[in-house]
Amino acid sequence: MDILQPVYTEKTECQDCYKCVRECPSKAILVENNHAAIIPELCVSCGHCVLVCPSKAKRVRDDLGRAKQLISLGEKVVVSLAPSFKSEFHDTKPEQLISAIKKLGVWAVSETAIGADIVSSYTAVQLQDSRKGNKTLQNGKQQKLFISSACPAAVEYIKKYYPDYSAYIQDCGSPLLSHCRFLKKNLGSEIKIIFIGPCIAKKREADSWEEIDLAISFSDLRRWFSEKNIMPALETPGDGESFVPFNSAKGALYPIEGGMIESVNKYTGLEGVNTMAVSGLKNFEQVLANLDNDNLSEPLFLEFLSCQGGCIAGPLGNQADSTALKNLSIKKYAQNLPDTLNTGFDRIQAVLPVAQVQREDFTEEQIQTALRSVGKFSPADEMNCGGCGYDTCRSFSKAMLAGRAEKSMCVSYMRKLAHKKANGLIRAIPSGAVIVDKNMGIIECNEIFAKLLGPEITAMYEAKPGLEGADLSKIVPFYRFFQDVIFEEGLDLLEREVKEGNYTYHVTVFVIEKGESAGGVIQDITDPQMRKGRIVSQARKVISKNLSVVQQIAFLLGENAAETESILNSIIESFGGDFGNGDDDE
Known part of the structure; x- marks a missing residue:
C-alpha cells in the first residue's frame, strides 16, 4: 500500500473481484496474492477505480490535514476553486461559498476558470496560426492536429499509452497551473495555493509543480465545513466577498464536455478549424485510431477530458446529482459572465512531465505457453469472457507474463x-x-x-x-x-x-x-x-x-x-x- 500516491488500495478491504482491472483504462492494476494493487508507474490518476470499487478498497490520498496545517501556520492561503463548484454547491451563491471558505482561515478565493481563460486565449492564437500555416512541429512539418492540455489525466494517458501523439499536445500549461502562476505574480510569490475540486489528477499536478501547494476535493471541503459547523447555503456574506482579483469569463464552461471549445471560440473564432470534444479515457483509442496529422486538410482541435461527461462527473464530486442537472447549472452560471478576459496575460508554456510507459514485448511462444497454463490450448478455448478483467485471453496472458496477473484470475480455468x-x-x-x-x-x-x-x-x-x-x-x-x-x-x-x-x-x-x-x-x-x-x-x-x-x-x-x-x-x-x-x- 503506497499512500503517498494519489490513489492506492487498502488491501484488507479488497475482495479480489477484479472490477478495478476490468474498468481501469490503463490496466494499471497488479493482482498479487488475490489482492489488487495500483501500479503507480502505469496509473494516470483518473480515479475511475475509486468510483467502481464495490468494497471501497480504492482510496484517495487525504491531503486535508496538510491544508489545515497551512492555515495553522499562519500562511497566506489562497484557494483555487474549480469551475465545477457551481454544479457541486448548486444551492449556494458564489459569495456565500466564498464566505464559508474564508471562515476556514483562508485569505482569499479565486476561480481556477481564470486559468482556463488564459489557456483559451493561447489556444485560439495557436489554432489561427495553424490555419494560416504558421504553426510547425519540431520536425518542420505544419501542425494541424492539436490535443488539449487542460486535463492532467488525459495528458498523462496519451503520453504514456499513445506516445506518438504526444507532440500534438498543447505546450501551454493546464488551467490550474496557469491560474497558480497568475496568482503568484499578482498576489505575491509568498502565497500558498490550495486547489479544491472533484479531480484526483490535480493531486498529480500538485506533486509536479511547485506553484501548486496541494489539492483537496469537494468532499474534503464538505468534511471541513462539517467539522467547523459551517453551512454555506446559510451564510450571509459581506459586501467584500467576491472572487479575487476578478471573476472569470467563459472559462467557467471548462468542466462540461465541449466547454473548452466554446470558450476558445469566444476569443478569435474557430472559422476554418474543426473541433471535437471527447470525454472518457476509453473513447480516446477510437478517436486516435489511424489519425494522421499529415493527412488533415484543416486544423483539428481535440478537447480531451478523462471523466465521462466532463469534470462535473469527477470522482471526488457529488455523484448523486444527474450529469444533466450539473451541466445546466454550469451553463446557467456562465451565462452571466463575460465572453473573454483581457488577453494580455502571460501565456504559460509547460507540459506535465510524464515518463513514457515501456511496453513489454513477448514472443508468440511465450504467449502460447501462458495460455496453455490456464487450459487454453487452441483459439476455441479462448473464451474472451472478460471475467479476469482483461478484454481477451491473450491480453490476460501478457499480463501474467508481465507479473501483473495470476492464473487464479481466470474464471473458466x-x-x-x-x-x-x-x-x-x-x-x-x-x-x-x-x-x-x-x-x-x-x-x-x-x-x-x-x-x-x-x-x-x-x-x-x-x-x-x-x-x-x-x-x-x-x-x-x-x-x-x-x-x-x-x-x-x-x-x-x-x-x-x-x-x-x-x-x-x-x-x-x-x-x-x-x-x-x-x-x-x-x-x-x-x-x-x-x-x-x-x-x-x-x-x-x-x-x-x-x-x-x-x-x-x-x-x-x-x-x-x-x-x-x-x-x-x-x-x-x-x-x-x-x-x-x-x-x-x-
Whole structure:
C-alpha cells in the first residue's frame, strides 16, 4: 500500500473481484496474492477505480490535514476553486461559498476558470496560426492536429499509452497551473495555493509543480465545513466577498464536455478549424485510431477530458446529482459572465512531465505457453469472457507474463480446476457419493455409488462416468430425501437407514445450495461389522489430507469449506463407534 500516491488500495478491504482491472483504462492494476494493487508507474490518476470499487478498497490520498496545517501556520492561503463548484454547491451563491471558505482561515478565493481563460486565449492564437500555416512541429512539418492540455489525466494517458501523439499536445500549461502562476505574480510569490475540486489528477499536478501547494476535493471541503459547523447555503456574506482579483469569463464552461471549445471560440473564432470534444479515457483509442496529422486538410482541435461527461462527473464530486442537472447549472452560471478576459496575460508554456510507459514485448511462444497454463490450448478455448478483467485471453496472458496477473484470475480455468478436484474427491470417498440438482438430475457420482445399485447402473456408469444428467428418481427409491433437503426450510442434513431387497444402506443427504442442489453419501451396512473400520479410516484421511480440495468443492458449489468439512465429519461420527481411528482395520 503506497499512500503517498494519489490513489492506492487498502488491501484488507479488497475482495479480489477484479472490477478495478476490468474498468481501469490503463490496466494499471497488479493482482498479487488475490489482492489488487495500483501500479503507480502505469496509473494516470483518473480515479475511475475509486468510483467502481464495490468494497471501497480504492482510496484517495487525504491531503486535508496538510491544508489545515497551512492555515495553522499562519500562511497566506489562497484557494483555487474549480469551475465545477457551481454544479457541486448548486444551492449556494458564489459569495456565500466564498464566505464559508474564508471562515476556514483562508485569505482569499479565486476561480481556477481564470486559468482556463488564459489557456483559451493561447489556444485560439495557436489554432489561427495553424490555419494560416504558421504553426510547425519540431520536425518542420505544419501542425494541424492539436490535443488539449487542460486535463492532467488525459495528458498523462496519451503520453504514456499513445506516445506518438504526444507532440500534438498543447505546450501551454493546464488551467490550474496557469491560474497558480497568475496568482503568484499578482498576489505575491509568498502565497500558498490550495486547489479544491472533484479531480484526483490535480493531486498529480500538485506533486509536479511547485506553484501548486496541494489539492483537496469537494468532499474534503464538505468534511471541513462539517467539522467547523459551517453551512454555506446559510451564510450571509459581506459586501467584500467576491472572487479575487476578478471573476472569470467563459472559462467557467471548462468542466462540461465541449466547454473548452466554446470558450476558445469566444476569443478569435474557430472559422476554418474543426473541433471535437471527447470525454472518457476509453473513447480516446477510437478517436486516435489511424489519425494522421499529415493527412488533415484543416486544423483539428481535440478537447480531451478523462471523466465521462466532463469534470462535473469527477470522482471526488457529488455523484448523486444527474450529469444533466450539473451541466445546466454550469451553463446557467456562465451565462452571466463575460465572453473573454483581457488577453494580455502571460501565456504559460509547460507540459506535465510524464515518463513514457515501456511496453513489454513477448514472443508468440511465450504467449502460447501462458495460455496453455490456464487450459487454453487452441483459439476455441479462448473464451474472451472478460471475467479476469482483461478484454481477451491473450491480453490476460501478457499480463501474467508481465507479473501483473495470476492464473487464479481466470474464471473458466478455476472452474475446471475445481471441478476436477471435486470429482477427484468424490471418487476417492470410500462410499457411494452423488450430487444432484433440484430436478433430481445427477451432477456427479462415483463408481462405488453405481456398484451399490447393481450391474445395470454400473454398466451405465461405465458408458458415461459420473452419470451426469441421469434422473436420480429412476435410479433409487430414496430420491425424496434429496428433495426434502433441497426444498424444506430448516432441514440441511438428513440420515436414514434404507432396506432395498437383501441390502441395507445408510444414507446421509446434505444441502449444498438451498433450493438448488444436494449431496448424498451411501454406505452398504448389510453386515454392520464388515469394513466399518476401513470406511472410518479412509474418510478421516480424505478430510485430513484433502482439506484444500474440500475448499475447492465448496467454492465450486457455492458453500464454505467449514460446512462441507462438518458434513464429512458427520459421516465419520456415524460409523466411528468403538473403532477409534480405524487404524487396526486398515
